[in-house]
Amino acid sequence: MEIQLDPMKDDLPLMANTGYMLVKHYILDLDVDFKSKVIEGSIVLFFETGSQYRKTSSTGKECCQSQFDETCKRRASEPCHTPMINMSTCSSKMEYNDFAISGKEEEANSDENINHSNYEQTPGISSSKGCCDVEDHGNKDFLLVLDCCDLSVLKVEEVDVAAVSGIEKFTRSAKQTSVSKELENLRNQIVHELVTLPADRWKEQLHYFTHCSRAPGCGELLFTTGTWSLEIRKSGIQTPADFPHAIRIWYKTKPEGRSITWTTDQSGRPCVYTMGSPINNRALFPCQEPPIALSTWQASVRTAEGFVVLMSGENSAEPVQLQEGTLSWYYYVSMPMPASTFTIAVGCWQEVKQQSFKQTAAIQTNTEFSLPSSQADFRWHEEICGHVEYPCRFQNPAARLQAVIPYRVFAPWCLMESCEEYLLQLIPQCLSAAYATLGTHPFSRLDVLIVPSNFSSLGMASPHIIFLSQSVLPGGSHLCGTRLCHEIAHAWFGLAIGARDWTEEWISEGFATFLEDIFWARAQQQLSHDEIKGQQELKALLRWHRLRDEVQNSEEELQVLRPKKESTGELSESGASVVKYGLKAEKIFMQVHYLKGYFLLRSLARKIGEDSYLTSLRKFVLKFHGQLVLSQ
DSSP states (O other): OOOOOTTTTTOOEEEOOOTTTTEEEEEEEEEEEEHHHHHHEEEEEEEOOOOOHHHHHHHTTTTTHHHHHHHEEEHTOOOOEEEOOOOOTTTTTTTHHHHHHHHHHHHOOTTTTOOOOOSSOOOTTEEETTTTHHHSSSSOOOEEEEOOOOOEEEEEEEGGGGGSSGGGGTTTTTOOOHHHHHHHHOOOOOOOHHTTOOOHHHHHHHHHHHHHTTTOOEEEEEEEOOEEEEEEEEEEESSSTSSSSSEEEEEOHHHHHHEEEEOOOOOOOEEEEEEOOOTTTTSSBBBSTTTOOOEEEEEEEEETTEEEEEOOSOOOOOOEEETTTEEEEEEEEEEEEEEGGEEEEEEEEEEEEOOHHHHHHHHHHOOOOOOOOOOOGGGGGOOOOSSSSOGGGGGGGHHOOOOOOEEEEEEEEGHHHHIIIIHHHHHHHHHHHHHHOOOSSSSSSSEEEEEOTTTTEEEEEEEEEEEOOOOGGTHHHHHHHHHHHHHHHHBBBBTTTTESTOOOTHHHHHHHHHHHHHHHHOOOOOOOHHHHHHHHHHHHHHHHHHHHHHHSSSSSSGGOOSTTTTTTTTTTTTEEEEETTTTTTGGGGHHHHHHHHHHHHHHHHHOHHHHHHHHHHHHHHHHHHHHEEEEO
């Protein structure tokens, strides 16, 4: 039974039908324009057939029909759109600028080309026949649903991955049928072979993903944009297995889009960044938002000279000059993560550096922490990981011994001195303390950015990058260090180990709050045991008062750690779900999930002893990294 959404409620809908098709890899190719406050370009999505479809198809039943029927009832009077823009020559990055120009020209003349309907019409888009026109194509077409909001979608097309040079090696097991059917099967088979390559071939995989993303289109797809979703179909295709497994979407963001904020930094220079919106990244790119949709990604971002692009990527990107005044930045991720963890920040950031001898001395001084106390823990590394296959640092001998991962600090020009005074020297201390507590760092590097003053939190962690508020700098080493420890803790709890149901956010925030104290105690080597314990008891008392005040002055339903109770983690047949109270305005200011989670973990640590409890956490990390968990 599909979830019925009530627009008057405060629940955040996750519309993507991940049960039928699952995104495995994204490639973004984008231009950032500060004059128009728009990010424009394309995204290529590579899919695998979803588990729900495979399960139903193996029983011989007609797959997904209930969803199709329900969709058609809802959409009977609503049109699909097919673009009128001529983009047949816009399949490569070099040809992208032609598309950008023609798109603007089309926009100027679009009024006479579009028919208005209840759906939002974007420039150059006209109405087509109804999504479920049985008279035209017999049975109902399969409908791919992506999470999407506040985006202007210009065109959706199938990508001809079979046209890529050297791709023949992935075609050996394609089934032979009719010529047209054979070609469709061939393309999907290529994508299947590509997304299932073993982890030790990840560089080759990224190479072919890149070339496939530049392949020409081989047919436009019909699409409809709704308030929360982008719905795509191919006429005559009735099952997820036959639907194109590589599609390209041309789109642009809107200045008012809620996933990113356009503002100025503390030095008065323009910038744009993802600020941790309640709607996540669906107003930055069409995606599958449910946590179960773990995917990798690559991104090429072009911007004017003088701007620096920071992103959640494994590599420390260096800019490439494309033409005078334009730079391109490229990042990639080989560890599958939810699309909500994708982060970008574009601004005139300055890298904060110390003299090399100072930084070397700081690292040498602060990597002398002992390894995790139980050497037996390292035997766990030799076991097979429980996650989907990827190049895992927990299986890498060099990574397992790396107490301090490479790091950089960026800030607006006017805050560089404060960052050098406090932040830069704290990072190796906090990273080493985290390593001494939990072992292997899940991510290979770290950027820390002091974000603009409109940032509504003290910090936010994403893969390979942490945003910190300027508010932590005047607080000296203590406030700066404790917040840094909190965000570093999210590398393990929140990122490497995620909540399968986002309503259980205490799994991320409760653990980070608890571990913040442990990390910071180990980072302050100059303090005695009694001083550290006094510090922790004082913080516990302050947290207790804050929790008590919040419980007394907020709605009871917002205080529950598992608001969906016994249905936590459950999905509809299609994979769609809701994040309960995800859009509740006051929820963003509440800390009940941080504090209740902290006190729960603190009580467990006291019951069995802190050392024993931390040993159990290390074992938990080794067993569940790269996976999604529930409270149980």
